[in-house]
Amino acid sequence: MTGDFRMARRLTPLHPHTRVVIQFGRRELRFVDQRRFGHMDVVETEEDFGPLQRLGLEPLGRAFTLSRWRELLAGRRGTVKGLLLRQDLIAGIGNIYADEILWQARIHPARPSHRLRPDEIRRLHGTIRRVLQRAVAQLSKYGHPVGRFLDARGEDNAQCPGCGRPLSAARIAGRTTYFCPHCQR
Numbered sequence: 001m002t003g004d005f006r007m008a009r010r011l012t013p014l015h016p017h018t019r020v021v022i023q024f025g026r027r028e029l030r031f032v033d034q035r036r037f038g039h040m041d042v043v044e045t046e047e048d049f050g051p052l053q054r055l056g057l058e059p060l061g062r063a064f065t066l067s068r069w070r071e072l073l074a075g076r077r078g079t080v081k082g083l084l085l086r087q088d089l090i091a092g093i094g095n096i097y098a099d100e101i102l103w104q105a106r107i108h109p110a111r112p113s114h115r116l117r118p119d120e121i122r123r124l125h126g127t128i129r130r131v132l133q134r135a136v137a138q139l140s141k142y143g144h145p146v147g148r149f150l151d152a153r154g155e156d157n158a159q160c161p162g163c164g165r166p167l168s169a170a171r172i173a174g175r176t177t178y179f180c181p182h183c184q185r
Helices: 066-073 079-084 095-105 118-142 148-152
Strands: 004-009 020-023 027-032 166-172 176-178
Touching: 020 176, 066 118, 079 095, 079 176, 095 118, 095 148
Parallel strands: none
Antiparallel strands: 004 027, 020 027, 166 176
16 A cells, blocks of 8 residues: 555665665665555465465456456446455555546446446456556656546546546545546446
8 A cells, every 4th residue: 555665775874664674785675664554474485475365366467368357347246446446356456546547447436347348348457457557667666656647636626637627536435536527437
């Protein structure tokens, strides 16, 4: 949810919110987490860490194909936003990126997932991959989230970066959700 990994030279002063330091010769990998939501376990093998076994598909991995995505959606009755947040189905999509993905895919977050048309399922699959690939590249370079919608959401009198109309906010899947009622159907 929060936190950032940073490489630094060993003698570089620590950021005040550094929580973990792993040394690699003269360099260190530092985990900085101001909000203290991060968690780290040291285990010998992947099998020793139970939560990894419960994670769903990696959306940037080879197994996340359009046909597999269709299978995951089949028979689901919740909202599409709720489905994106289910870590046991698809790993690593948080609230903010779910909003960005749904805005770029032009899908309303409260839409029942079983009512998505085949073209919307295909568009959502591609958008998930595109947004997350861009996010990984941006975060690794600059350390902050990326997305036109992300830049607008949560601001007072926020406007849709696509149509310029006011954004709406609602509680969907137990999370504050921002969307454009005009662009997202």
